[in-house]
Amino acid sequence: MLISATQRNGTVQEESWDIVTKGEHTYLTEVTYDRPVPEVLEVARSQIGKWKYSLTDRNCEHFAKWATGLKMSSTQVVAGATGAVLGASLVGLCSENPKFAKFLGGALALGGLAVLATKAVEKK
Structure with a gap:
């Protein structure tokens, strides 16, 4: 159970x-x-x-x-939010004519990668 x-x-x-x-x-x-x-x-x-x-x-x-008595937090949520902000920021810095869709795409791409990177690793 x-x-x-x-x-x-x-x-x-x-x-x-x-x-x-x-x-x-x-x-x-x-x-x-x-x-x-x-x-x-x-x-x-x-x-x-x-x-x-x-x-x-x-x-x-x-x-x-x-x-378990630990501080309530989520590494995946923090990583996703941080990645999304960084992704949108990179679009703003690197794009000559950034549009909302580009900001959104950058945020989703980097945010998603950050969440995947924080997934627990299976020990074999």
């Missing part, structure tokens, strides 16, 4: 591994925290049906960090 916050249901649920992963290949990543596991489970379960999912400030990474 997994306790997770997903956009699929908009909140925290405790569901089977297969339902959450939809049969896709998954792997565990190591996170260092001080909170005892029984307390992490208690804290996580306290949010079942209460947590309001938001991609930018209350996503699965925020939830996992919050439940």
